[in-house]
Amino acid sequence: MAAMTIRLAIDRKVYAARAGAPERVLFENLSLELGDGEVCAIVGPSGIGKSSLLQIIAGLDGDFVGSITSVPQPVGYLFQTPRLLPWRTARQNLELVMFDRPERAGEWLEKVGLSGSEDVYPQRLSLGMARRVALARALAVEPKLLLLDEPFSSLDEETLRGMQDLVATHIARLRSTTLLVTHHWYEAAALAHRVITLDGSPARIVDDRRLQQARAAE
Numbered sequence: 001m002a003a004m005t006i007r008l009a010i011d012r013k014v015y016a017a018r019a020g021a022p023e024r025v026l027f028e029n030l031s032l033e034l035g036d037g038e039v040c041a042i043v044g045p046s047g048i049g050k051s052s053l054l055q056i057i058a059g060l061d062g063d064f065v066g067s068i069t070s071v072p073q074p075v076g077y078l079f080q081t082p083r084l085l086p087w088r089t090a091r092q093n094l095e096l097v098m099f100d101r102p103e104r105a106g107e108w109l110e111k112v113g114l115s116g117s118e119d120v121y122p123q124r125l126s127l128g129m130a131r132r133v134a135l136a137r138a139l140a141v142e143p144k145l146l147l148l149d150e151p152f153s154s155l156d157e158e159t160l161r162g163m164q165d166l167v168a169t170h171i172a173r174l175r176s177t178t179l180l181v182t183h184h185w186y187e188a189a190a191l192a193h194r195v196i197t198l199d200g201s202p203a204r205i206v207d208d209r210r211l212q213q214a215r216a217a218e
């Protein structure tokens, strides 16, 4: 696929009032341009709209006033919660996205340190293990656009470093355009070329800076 810049312009994004929560104007006049292969971290306070922004970019939420150019395919999306299918084992959850090479599902589980747990169902996995299956699923599609929503939470220090290395290697190899939501600057600094900060109500981009040395660029 030819190089693709993603251009997003949100004039207005509103969540309607529901179940006692009042209407919320989430974004107003927010625009973002992401270069092909750019690795961009999104930081900002809890509840500001980081996950919502990923959903809009993924095309899962088209309910806003504004425009977005088509995004590179395939998209790998690691949601904040693992979202594994409970009636499928770890391996079968991966096989679902690897329909043309299901035999590689085991290799992916090995990469995320889960060999031996291939036949385990999600309810028997710890949250950290389930998140690693979900990370493998996002990377295994060889995404051109990779969306990672707090990918390293619920992991111990050593596993976290292993997963960061895996993501960095993968991004460098595939040159995936990547958006990484994180609460930690050290995570942003480890992987991203650029960090944008969301703040305010409605939220806007209050800081947009390029980083000098990102591992993904090595």
Ligand SMILES: Nc1ncnc2c1ncn2[C@@H]1O[C@H](COP(=O)(O)OP(=O)(O)OP(=O)(O)O)[C@@H](O)[C@H]1O
Binding pocket: 015, 016, 018, 024, 026, 044, 045, 046, 047, 048, 049, 050, 051, 052, 053, 080
């Ligand atoms: N589908 C929805 N309908 C209505 N309100 C929603 C919906 N999804 C999210 N919100 C609200 O929009 C706001 C932004 O939520 P979002 O999950 O995007 O924030 P976030 O920055 O990712 O938060 P966190 O860092 O805590 O994960 C929150 O106030 C949330 O309650």
